Amino acid sequence: MNTRNIFRMCNKLIIPSIQSRSYGYKVIKRPDPKTLKMPSPESAPSLMEIIKEKIRLNGPITVAEYMHIVITNPTEGYYMKKEVIGEAGDFITSPEISQLFGEILGIWFYAETQKMGPGKPLNIVELGPGKGTLMVDILRVLNRLGYQSNDVSLHLVEVSSTMQNVQATRLCISHRATDIESPHNYEGETISGIKVYWYNDLKKVPYEFSWYIAHEFFDVLPIHKFQKKEDGWKEILIDIDETGKLYYRISAKETQSVKVLLRPPLDSGDRTELEVSPRSLGIARQLAQRVDQYGGIALIADYGHEGEKGDTFRAFHKHKVVDPLENPGASDLTADVDFQQLRIAASKAPSDDNFALVVGPVQQKDFLERSQARIRLQVLMDNAKSEEEREKIKDAYEMLVDPQKMGERFKFMAFYPSSMAPILEKQPPLGFSTLKT
Template structure:
C-alpha cells in the first residue's frame, strides 16, 4: 500500500473521532454582565505613577499622548476623575468663572449668527468639556430672555468625568439620574424650566441635528504626540523610566507609527524642529465640521493657542502655577497650546473630502469680545452694580479677559459654519470675526 492510500485510511479512522471529541468537549460560557461591573475601591487602586511605571516595564516607553490619556482619564486615579479641579481652590480658572459676561456674549453671538440661517428651532446645544456648568447657566439665562422655551431646545454635554458630571448636574438640573448601560447617554436630567439635559462620554453618541457646538478650553487637554526633527528625520519624543526610577523624556531610536501617520505636508515643511500634534483633536475638529455641514448649526472653539509658530508647549498646572508635567502625575492639569492651523486644515472644505465647513479665525479673545459689542454689556453690568466695590470687580474681571498681557491675546476663537453659508457670510460679516459691523 502506497503512502497516499495509508493517509486516506488514517483520515477515515481518526478524523471522525477528533470531531466528536471536540464537539463533546464544547461548553457554553456565560458572559459577565456589564451592569454588575464594579470599580476597585480607592484604597485598593494603584497610584497613577505605579500604573505608568508598570505599563512602561511591560510595553516599553510611552508616547506623550499615552501618558496624557492615562493621567487624565484613569477610572479611579485620573486627574479629572477624582476631584473638582476648576476655580480658585483648584489648579486653574476659566473665563466663565471670572465673569458672567463671557457666557452671555457667547450666547448672544450664537443667536445673532443663527438668525442668518433661519429660526434655529428646535435646537441642540452641545458643549464639549462643560467644566462646572457655569457657561451653560449663563447661556440659558440669555436664551430665556431671547424667547427660547423648554420645548425649543435640549442640552447635550460631552463629559468623561463622573465627578464633573455631578458638579454640572447640581448647577443645571432639578432632577438627575444615571441611565442604563445600553443608553447612548450616561445620565440625564431636567432643568427647573423643563429643558432636557443629557451627558455623553463621546461626541459620536450625541444625536445629529441642528446644533450649537461649544468647545471652550477643550482641545488644550486632548492628548498630543511630540516630535523632534533630527539629522535622521522626524522622531517622536517618548517617556520612560531612568536609573533613579523617575520618568524622563527620550527621543525614539526609530521612526514610530505616529511619525508616519501624523507628520505630513505642510506640517513638516519650513524650518520647524519641534511639533505637537493631537490626533484626537484633529478627529474632533473633523467631526464638528462634518456635523455642522450635514445637519446645520455652528461650532465655536475658544482656547489658548497659536497658528503654527510654536513647537514645545506641553506643561502642567498645579495650584495655578506651572510645574513639571512628569512630576506627581495625576495631581496636576496637563495641557498644551492648541495649534489652530491644524484645526483649520482638519475642518476646511477641500475637494474630495467629506468635511465641508467654512472656517473662520482664529481671532484673539480681545478682538472677538470687542467686535461682539461686549463693552456695551459691560456698561450695563457696571450701571447695575450697587456699590463702587462691585463696579471695580466687574471692571477687573473684564480686564482679565481682554488685557493682552493676560487672556486677551493668548486665548483665541475659531468658528465652523456650513458650506452653504459662504455667500451669506460675505454679505453679512460674521460677528466677532470681522471688523466690519454686521448688517443684522
C-alpha cells in the same frame, strides 16, 4: 482490492481506536454591566505605578499615551477624582471669572443663527462643560430671547463622572443615570424643563441642527511631540531612568506616529519642534461635517497659536506651572492648541463632501469687544449694588481682555456650513474681522 474492501479495512483499523470522551463544563455567569463597580481608591494602584509598569512591559511610551492615562484613568485620572476648576483648584476659566463671557457667547450664537433662519428646535452641544457655568449663562440669555423648554435641549460631552455630577447639580433640578443600552449615560431636566443629556463621545450626540461649544476643551486632548534631527523627524518619548524617575528621550528610529501624522502640510516650513493631537484633528473634522451636513455653528475658544510654536506641553498645579512628569494625576496636563492644524482638519480637501467655512482665529479681546462686550459691561456696572461690586465686575472684564492676561493668549475660531459663504460675505461673522477661506 475493490473499494468496499478498502472501507472495511479502514473501519477495522479506526473503530477500535475510537474512545468515549466525557467533558466537564463549568457554568460561568456573565457579569451584569449594571452591577460592575470600579475598585475603591484605596485598592487601586497609583498612576505612577501604572505608567512605570506599562513602560517596563512595553518600553517607552508616547506623550499622548501618558496624557491619556493621566487624564482618563477611571479611579486615579486627573478629572475623575476631584473638582479642579476654580480658585481652589489648579486653574480658572473665563466663565468662572465673569458672567459676561457666557452671555456674550449666547448672544453671538443667536445673532449668527438669525442669518440661517429661526434656529428652532435647537440642540446645544458643549464639549467638556467644566462646572456648567458657561451653559447656565447661555441659558439665561436664551430665556430672555424667548426660547421655551421645548425649543432647546442640552447635550454635554463629558468623560468624568465627577465633573458630570458637578454639572448635573449646577444645571438640573433632577437627574439620573440611564440604561447601559442608551446612547447617553446620564440625563436630567433644568428647573424650566429643558432636557439635558450626557455622553462620553461626540459620535453619540444626535445629528441635528446644533450650536457646538468647545471652550478650553482641545488643550487637554493628548498630543504627540516631535523633534526634527539631522536624519529626519523623531518622536519624543517618556522612559524611566536608573533611579526610577520619568524622563523624556528621543526615539532612536522613526515611530509609527511620525509615519502617520507628519505629512504635508503639517510638517511644512522650517519648524524643528512640532506637537500633533490626532484626537483634536478628528473632533475638528467631526464638527465640520456635522455643521455642514445638518446645520448649525461650532465655536472653539482656547489658548493657542497659529503654527508658530512647537514645545508647549506643561502642567498646572494650584495655578502654577509644574513638571508634567512629576506626580501624575495631581496636575492639569495641557498644551497650546494649534489653530492652524484645526483649520486644516475642518476645511475643504480634495473629494470632501462635507466641510466647514473656518473663520478666525482672533484674539479673545478682539472677539469680545467686536461682539459689543463693553456695552454689556456697562449694564452690569450700572446695576451693581456697591462701588466694591462695580470694581469687581470691571476687574473681571479686564482679566478677560487685558493683553498681558487672557486677552491675547486666548483665541476664538468658528465653523460655519459651507453654504453660508455668500451670506457671510455680505454679513461678516460677528466678532471676526474678515472671512478667511
